[in-house]
Amino acid sequence: MHDIAAKVQAAGVVGAGGAGFPTHIKLAAAADTYLVNGAECEPMLRTDQQLAACYPELLIQGLTYAMAATGAQHGIIALKAKYQAAISALQPLLPPAIRIEILRDIYPAGDEVITIWLTTGRRVPPGGLPLDIGVVVNNVQTLINVAKAMQGEPVTTKTLTVTGAVSNPVTVTVPLGTALTDVLALAGGVTCSQPAYIDGGPMMGKITDLASPVTKTTGGLIVLPADHLLIKSKQQTVESVLRIAKTVCEQCCYCTELCPRHIIGHELPPHLIVRCVNYNAVGQPQVLQSALTCSECGVCEAYSCPVGISPMRVNMALKSQFRAVNIRYQGQLGPADPMAEHRLIPSARLVGRLNLKPWYPPEAPLQSELYQPDRVILPLRQHIGAPAVPVVQAGDTVTAGQLIATLPAETLGARVHASITGVVEQVSGQAITIRKGGIHHD
Ligand code: SF4
Ligand code: SF4
Known part of the structure; x- marks a missing residue:
């Protein structure tokens, strides 16, 4: 074992x-x-x-x-x-x-x-x-x-979907560390004038930029116009989220009635959390602390709330405050909503609500060839835990699959391997850069 x-x-x-x-x-x-x-x-x-x-x-x-x-x-x-x-x-x-x-x-x-x-x-x-x-x-x-x-093969590649406002939506396999610019080119480039980029899915993904490399956790690359409602909502500051919550929450409870965690018996009541926050944290401390159990699925923000509030972002702000002082949620599992299964959101309805239909191709076919970039940037932390420690130096020749950063015993984290054969161009505190075939002098 x-x-x-x-x-x-x-x-x-x-x-x-x-x-x-x-x-x-x-x-x-x-x-x-x-x-x-x-x-x-x-x-x-x-x-x-x-x-x-x-x-x-x-x-x-x-x-x-x-x-x-x-x-x-x-x-x-x-x-x-x-x-x-x-x-x-x-x-x-x-x-x-x-x-x-x-x-x-x-x-x-x-x-x-x-x-x-x-x-x-x-x-x-x-x-x-x-x-x-x-x-x-x-x-x-x-x-x-x-x-x-x-079979003795380390993780050196990532398969991801590139879709949205691109010429040819596609699912590609690339060496870890490949620049997102290269990945985007594999989908034929963008089809809108002012694009913005999401790493991951439309609901839980994060805004990214094309200078970022593909890592072991890159969820996908979605291109949308910069003025799309999803991009605007992901760019909203927490101050703005809290201001809107304070001004217009009508306590309709839809956010709680459709919260996937709440309906299976978790306490998490987003409407009560928003109410507590709006009234200077007046309420049961445990209600506020239940924000720690929010999965950040985005249902309350993108689907439930009729007035554009993001209880999820309120929860995220509370989570970082509680985690900073090591507060843990102590509540118990309650009964599930008897209608729980019927309260989960049909995907087609979600796509309509998110206004994704114009950017929603039916397919993004998987390509079998492995893309070969000229250069990769491999972050030392592509995982939960401590960053890996480099075992190579600038100028070293490495082959694809070779260990380039390891971890001390008993440390939570993951090793990093060269994803292409080439020469180590740079080793920094954050990443190891490898260039195919030799050191590049700008
Ligand atoms: S759905 Fe929106 S308006 Fe209704 S209680 Fe929740 S945050 Fe307030
Ligand atoms: S983001 Fe959190 S509070 Fe909102 S619906 Fe999902 S689990 Fe519930």
């Missing part, structure tokens, strides 16, 4: 879905169920569903190794019914201990707490972890990386 976690650690595998939690830590735990989260519920992203369709053997191998490491007797692959190619590819290969669970096309089916509830009926307690109820969760790309790690 320990051998699997050790090989996965050596390969630098981290959660590819965005969190970047080192996978070997999850593999060192004991669980009865290992869940592959293939919901990919963010509208527009097309990565995991295509990886599952193209590499079903690797996915099942990765899951089988993960089940062996954790002692899980049950493996579940959660997919939406519309991912028919993935379902057809996986179905004939399933061993008896692994089953596919079909999800409706709803948001946020891929929030791991919701995926667990939809596929097993179990509910993660507020502030708790899936492991608290015997479940470990990874996404499709992470488990494919686990299978590769067991």
